[in-house]
Amino acid sequence: MNDQALTLNSISKTYNAGKPNEVKVLHEASLQIDRGEIVALVAPSGAGKSTLLHIAGLLDTPDTGAVHIDGADMTRLGDRARTAARRGQVGFVYQFHHLLPEFSALENVVLPQLANAVPQARAENRARDLLERVGIAARSDHRPAALSGGEQQRVAFCRALANEPSLLLADEPTGNLDPATSDQVFAALMSLVRDTGLSALIATHNMDLARRMDRVVHLQDGQIT
Numbered sequence: 001m002n003d004q005a006l007t008l009n010s011i012s013k014t015y016n017a018g019k020p021n022e023v024k025v026l027h028e029a030s031l032q033i034d035r036g037e038i039v040a041l042v043a044p045s046g047a048g049k050s051t052l053l054h055i056a057g058l059l060d061t062p063d064t065g066a067v068h069i070d071g072a073d074m075t076r077l078g079d080r081a082r083t084a085a086r087r088g089q090v091g092f093v094y095q096f097h098h099l100l101p102e103f104s105a106l107e108n109v110v111l112p113q114l115a116n117a118v119p120q121a122r123a124e125n126r127a128r129d130l131l132e133r134v135g136i137a138a139r140s141d142h143r144p145a146a147l148s149g150g151e152q153q154r155v156a157f158c159r160a161l162a163n164e165p166s167l168l169l170a171d172e173p174t175g176n177l178d179p180a181t182s183d184q185v186f187a188a189l190m191s192l193v194r195d196t197g198l199s200a201l202i203a204t205h206n207m208d209l210a211r212r213m214d215r216v217v218h219l220q221d222g223q224i225t
């Protein structure tokens, strides 16, 4: 048993390697996140935040280096095991909510659980509990189009946590919201993460939000500093 929720060990990633349009994004980047720790990933646009998060979330693979989640090496998993790990251990939130438009808020939080073989009644209970915690239980039956931007993002947080992951990865989760809404939605995310004892890596270029996390790391010249 180790105490790291996430370990990125010397991760390198180059797009279009060897071609004229080659982009070296990550160069031996390393990062450790303890259990229960919330870390801000701060860097300007184009620095590689999304690339790093996608690799940590098993949505993309590094050229070299290793990814460990909850102490388990995820680097060389086959497709099946990788998909299972992604579904069960990692919650992902994007800048844009990516909710399914034809389903209600509740259904958007229920569906990933059904995909993970959770029985319907239990999935609905958990979805209601999560929506309640972020203050939008009254919006449960609304489709995403009938929700405000802040409410949509709150639902997206609930969906990310639906399968009780150990790690939450969020890619500029309040980047599309006005400053006041961003503040409230961020506070909701923080209390949800604290309540559930999750570990989190949250990309932002808002230093005010970054300072409210446990630790701030920067991504510069392909490395974590």
Ligand code: ADP
Pocket: 015, 016, 023, 025, 043, 044, 045, 046, 047, 048, 049, 050, 051, 052
């Ligand atoms: P950030 O999230 O910090 O804005 P990204 O990780 O999205 O940064 O991108 C880092 C760099 O990698 C950028 O220069 C971007 O254009 C490039 N990049 C990202 N994804 C790809 C891809 N699939 N193919 C080629 N280049 C990419």
Ligand code: MG
Pocket: 049, 050, 051, 171
């Ligand atoms: Mg990005």
